[in-house]
Structures are given as C-alpha cells and as structure tokens.
Amino acid sequence: MSTQEVAGTVTRRLLVDGLLRETGQTLASLDPATGEVYGYAPEAGVADVDEAVAAARRAFDDTNWATNPRFRRRCLNQLYRALRDNVEDLRALTIAEVGATRALTQGNQLESPFEIVRFYADLLGDFEWTEDLGNVEIRGQQHHRWVEKEAAGVVAAIAAYNYPHQLALAKLAPALAAGCTVVLKGAPDTPLSTLSLGEIIANHTEIPAGVVNVLASSDIEVGKRMTTHPDVDVVTFTGSTPVGREIMAAASATLKKVFLELGGKSAMILLDDADYTTAATFAAFSVVTHAGQGCALTTRLLVPAQAHDQVAELVAANFAHVHHGDPNDPKTYMGPLISEKQRDKVHAMVQRAVAAGATLVTGGQKLDPGFFYAPTLLANVDPDSEIAQEEVFGPVLALISYTDDDDAVRIANNSIYGLSGAVFSADAERAKAVARRVRTGTFSINGGNYFHPDAPFGGYKQSGIGREMGTDGLEEFLERKTLAEVVA
Template sequence: MTLAVDESRVGELVKSLSRKMLINGEWVDAADGRTFDTLNPATEEPLAAVAQGDKEDADRAVRAARAAFDENAPWRRMPHGARGRILHRLGDLILEHLDDFALLESLDNGKPYAVAKAADVPLAADLFHYMSGWATKTEGATIPVSGLDPAQYLGFTLREPVGVCAQIIPWNFPLLMAAWKLGPALAAGNTTILKPAEQTPLSALLLGELAMQAGVPAGVLNIVTGFGEAGAALAAHPDVDKVAFTGSTEVGREIVQAASGNLKKVSLELGGKSPNVVYADADLDKAIAGSAHAIFFNQGECCVAGSRLYVEEPVYEEVVAGITEQARSIKVGDGLDPETSMGPLVSQEQFDRVTGYIRSGRDDGATIFGGDRVGDRGYFVAPTVLTGTREDMTAVREEIFGPVVAAAPFHAETDVLPTANNTNYGLGAGVFTRDIGKAYRTARRLRAGTVWVNTWNVFDASLPFGGYKESGWGREMGAAVFNNYLETKTVLTDLG
C-alpha cells in the first residue's frame, strides 16, 4: 500500500503529541495515573496511551473553569474584540496544521486522510473564523415599556455568558465536533471542559495545544480524556452551568437525568434515521450520486446519514441499481491509502453493531447487497444496500450508524411523506426532484431540522443544525447556537 503521507511522519506526530489532560493551562496525568490505549481502527493496533480521567479529574477541570470564569479573571475582563481575535487565530492555526490534523483524524477515526484534509479540518477552521465575529455581536436590546411612563423608566436587556460549560463530543467527526462546541461557547465568553470520545482523543489534544498558542487563558479550555464515567461526572457536576452533548439518543437521556440535579442548561444533538425521498422527475444521475453520498460518506458514521431511501416506483429499480453500482465501486481500505474512499468503522463495538443490523435485515427477509467484512484485520465493512424491506424491520427503524441503506418504493407524494416521518428521529432528511413546488412542499412537511434538496451532507457555519423529536434539543452553528450559551438579563431602571 502506498501511503498518502510519509510513513515516518506518522510516528513523529503521535510521539510529539501530548497524551495528558489539559487542566488549568497545564498538561497533567490522571489523578490516579491510569492510561488507556487509543487504537488505529484500520490495523487494530495501539496508537498512543492517553490519560484516563475520571470523576476526580472532571472535578479538577470544573474548578479550573470556574476560577477562569470569575468576574476578575482575564477571560471575563477581556474586550470582546480581543476574544474574537484569539478565536480567529485558533482557526488560522488549525489551517497551519492542516496535514497533522488530517493525519490524526485518519489514524484515530479511520476516515480517509484526503477527506479529513478536504472537509473536516477546513470546516473546523471556518467554524472558529465565523464564530470569532460573533464575539462582538452578543447584543441586548432597549425595549419601550408598555405600561409605564417611558420618560421615567428605561428597560433594556443584556446578553451574558452562561458560565462553566461541559461539552461532550462523539468520535465520528472528532475535530469538527470539538469546533462546533467550543467556537460559540468561547465566543460568548464562557469557560469550558471538553470531553472527547475515548475512541478518538488525539485531535482534541492537538487543538488544546493550539488554543494555548492562540492566547486562550489558563482554565478557559480544559480537556478531560477518558471513558463514560468522566462524561457522567461532568454532566452531574453541581458547579457546571451548562452541558452540551452530541451522541446517541440513549446516552442523551442519561445526560438529561444527570443534569437534573442543579437543573443545568442542556443542549443535545442526537441520533437520526434520515429519510431520503427520490421522485421520478428527479435528475437521476444527481439523485443516485447524492443518495450514495448521503449514506456512504464517512463510512455511514453520520447522524444525518440518508439511511432510509424511498424511491418513486417508476424509477425505483434504476435508482437502486445505480446506488448499488456506486457501492460496488467504492474502494474500502486504510484511510492513509490515497485510493481509499471508505475507511474502517471506528471500533470493534461499532463493527459488531453494524454487522449485527445487517444480519437482522437478512433474517427479516431483506435482500442484501454488500455487508461483508473486508480483509482480515481492521473494522472494515463493505457498503450495503437492503431491498425488499418493510417498515417494521429493525434495520429500517433503528439507527445503524454505518454504511447501510434500506430502500423501498412508493407510489405517490401523499403516500411517502407519512412514511418518511414515521420515526422517533428528526435530524436530517432529503428530497430529489426537478419540481420546485414539490421540493418545497416536501421540505415543509418533512419533520427534520435540516432538509437537503438535490444534495446531501452540505454544511456551513452560518446555518443552524439540530433535530426535531428525539434527535435533540437546541441548535449548533449559525446565530441560533448562542441560545445555548447566553443568558438574557432584563434591567429596568427608574430614572426619576
């Protein structure tokens, strides 16, 4: 295999990276000295031993963040423009380390190096650049009072940071999810504790190094690596004001329960089982390519993966055949191989989950294309198309989080929309059609936080992202994200 990077660079980068936690501006071991191995999912071999934080380490990080949020601390007293310049500088530093971040994402997560370099890393930098401008735009309002003498009473609002924010991120887009969480929280003036997924901690550690280089003061950004107990301790901590979580709906429910002790604010970006509706009047070449991208991008490890495909009956066979051919052409392999377009799943646990759902689909009577293990080591699964599906199948109802799409035909617009909405999730959805009226009607009726029309998996820092129903609370990105990280204070003054 020819590597996309110099093989010596792989070892150098991992060796140079801190394996400790970032607490109060210092790299520290876990309180009890424990470590855990993070694995390369393409080889199943250890990459690095990383500090394994737990409840005591979470508490240390919260205390540091609380001190950094003090009214007299540098972060609170810093002019908003200076805070924005630090975040912009962090975005610049991410781009300066583009190759390193892409390499870490490929090694730790498995995704193709070329994809991380073209998408994950630039989008993370853009998020910090975009959010840096909001640091000076958290404005209140002067409000005319309706029942009082306006010459005597002045009413206005202030927008103030929530406080100490615990931010727990998943393993599918490690750097990008860290940026989505940290960018707005820091722009709003909060202090943070970032808990990366135990499967993919490495890019977060490099981000912490660069944040300090950019000028983020000690204690403003803390990073606690470890397993679920560290995240649970943060969610339950009485001195955390806000918890933001991206991950499964099951764990999201646990976060809500843990946060109830002090009724801390909670935002959640959770699971999905996104419907993709292809009408017979669509540009079929675009629909086939877009639908394949919707499910096979990032190994299908996307919360908005277009995993339920509904195709209007006259073109059903053609579209399914086209997507199957696209699946057949995908090169599955090590993310460092420049010819790879789909890497391994992130872990043995995820491999078992995805292959279990494929077996379930077969047992329930679906016809399977793909679904086989690729190679004899690493967590590789071939892209998979299920046909002959029914709505009561487990593989159709439940989130798989892998490269598996369940296809079914439909007869009319009025038939497909109730079926598309027949899910407890509501994160993403899509429609392919040349009819702008039909596209609009469908987008309006699909109950999802994002609806793509004639495309999929297109994001921008300016566009809010989040879910309906059990896909979460609140929104990421855009202006809407600041509802997660700012309090509104009303001030009424008697001027007499």
C-alpha cells in the same frame, strides 16, 4: 504542537488549569484501518473532572474573560491561525486515529471546522449584546427596559468519535465567543484528536488558564460527573439518543441548561419525476461517507414502488465503484468503522434485517484488515422494521417503496428522529413542498448542501435539543437579563 513518542506511538496530554499533564493511567487509541495501537492518552478520573471544573469556575468568576469580548475575539483568531499552522500534523493524526480519508480531512473532518472558529471570531466584531425594548408607562412613570446577553457560565462539553474536530470546535468556539469557560471531553475511541486541541490552545494562544480544560477518559463515571457537577451551568453533548436521554435526566437534578445533538435516521425521497441516475449516485456515495458514521446521513432511500428495482440496480452499481482501503491513499473514498465492536453491531443489524424479510442486494460482509465493512444495500425494507427505524452508523442503505407524495412524507416522518433528509425532483417547487412537510432540522433539496459555519444545525424530536453553529449556536451559551430603570 508537541508530540511525544513512546515505543513508536503518539501520545498527548490533558489540559487542566492551563497545564498539560499526564495521569497515572493510559487509554489506548487504535488505528481502525489496521486494528493496531496508534497511541496513548492519559486516562482522566473523577478527581480530574473536579479539578477541571474548579479551574473553569475560577476562570469564569474571578477573571474578566466573560466580560471582555475584544480579548475573546483575539484569542479565537489566535486559535484559528494555530489550527491552520498545525494542519498537517492534525491531518496525519485524524487519518490514523479516526480512520478518516485524506479527502475528508480537507473538508468536514478537519479543515472546514477551522472555519467555525473564524466565524465566531468575526461574529464578535459586531454582535449586539444589548437589546433596547424602549420605554413603557406604568402608574404614571416612564420605565426604560433593555435586555443584556451574558455568558451562561461553566460548560461541560462531550463530543462523539465520528468527527472529533468538527464536534469539539462546534461547541468550543461559540462557548468561548459567548464568554463561557469549558471542560471538554472527547470520545474514548478518538482521545488524541481532542487532546491535540488542548495542546494547541496551551501552546499557541493567550486563552487564560482554566478557560479551556480538555480531558480524555473511557470511564463512564467521568461523563456522569461532568453532567451532574453542581458547578457546571451548561451541558452540551453529541452522541447517541439513548445516552442523550440519560444526560438530560441526570442534568435535571440541578436544572442545568442542556442542548443535545443526537442520532438520526434520515430519509432521502426520490419523487417520480426525479433523475434516478443522479439521485441514486448521490444516495450511494452519501451513505458510505466516512463509512456511514454520520448522524445526518440519509440512510433510508424512499422510491416510487414502480422504480424500486431500477433504483436498487443503480445504487448497487455505484457501490461497486466505492474504493475502500488505506485512508491515507488519495484514491480511497471509504475508510473503516471506528472499532470491531461497532462493526459487529452493524453486521448483526444487517443479518437481522435479512432474517426479517429485507433483500440483501449487495454487501453485508466484514472486510479485513482493520474494521472495514462493505457498502450494503437492503431492498424491500419494511418501513416499520428495525433496520428502517434504528440508527446503524455504518455504510448501510435501506430501500423503501412508497405510493405517492403523501405516503413518502408519512414514511419519512415515521421515526423518533428528525435530524435531516433530502428530496430529488425535476420540479423545484414540488420538492420544496415535500421538504417543508418533513419534520427535520435540516434538509437538502436536489443535492443542496446546508452544512456551513453560518447555518444552524440540529434536529427535531429525539434527534436533539438546540442548535450548533450560526448565530443560534452562540445564543445557546448565553443567558438573558432584563433590566429596567425609572426615567424622568
């Protein structure tokens, strides 16, 4: 992976139609642990989008990429090996630009997403592209019918900043496996991480020119152009629910296929027979993972009313053991928020929650240097209040009391979101019964981990449309054509 040095900072290049290139403008990337400039990315404009889409269109329409699964599998395996070969460069970049801890880069921030690429390469080995429906008699003749699965076309893929490699590869790998061509744009807060994937593809794989194009931009018009371009067939977006609504509305003008992975306000339910000590530890260390910047994190903790104060003490004690600081230090558990803007948003929500009647048990402070925020527990939270309803995207846990299992389920479902959730109970069947009543796309029972390349991930309600990963993730990038012929 090529790395240029400009005044001691790291730079990357756009990938458009097989060429790595600069533009006339640059986009600064900050190290959120220090607040200082880490590097620069070329700033793409609307003209770059048009050129990238045109390249993707040509690669889809004029080459055999969409019809050659054996070649696609070879290219995906090349990409997987190249990612592995460049893992240490990518790790250093991810720690510095994303603020991810070293431990997280060994999991979902970096190395685990590589396995998504391998999963789809392996899936191509035995995926059934045709489904036989058999014969049917119509007006005295036999008609044979079957369904063929075809690549959906040109994909506009837009990823968020919190897990840039995970989010990019969860879109890119299945889209390529399906035979689509892609224009990928990373978040303006983490442009170098996404552009690094483009450089690896250009330098270490046989993926043809135009099949993958990678852009970086802070210009809102760039995203708008990607989601409304008449030559784009599919839009996939990960980010906030308000932006997802705008994208869905914009794409409706050309009836594009849209799938969205959006926000969450997931609830963890501690049933009255749960081991509170174990569950409180799980809840505390989960919500501060990557400083709370995870859409599926359980940010509401629902506890029996009689256990409210006990659990509050347990969570606060766990928060006291959360080591924050230099993300490159192996001892660091929690890194920074991505920006001062995001930290200000988190702090303002905590202050409004206290003003509205919540009890600040611990935390609620900005920590310097960089964009750190103290692990924060708010108790006696009204389930209808802003802090219980709106996504914070910071290390903030809202503690809410309930009366019985039915009340817990009601509160958990009292949300526009439906991404994830969790339950703890000494009775596995009781826990499963609660899990099945909560309307979310994923759910953890007694600490079970659902997140893996072979498991579909996505949400109900306003947490999104469609699924990433698993066979379902491939199907999102396919169209189905039903064919029939008269047989003797």
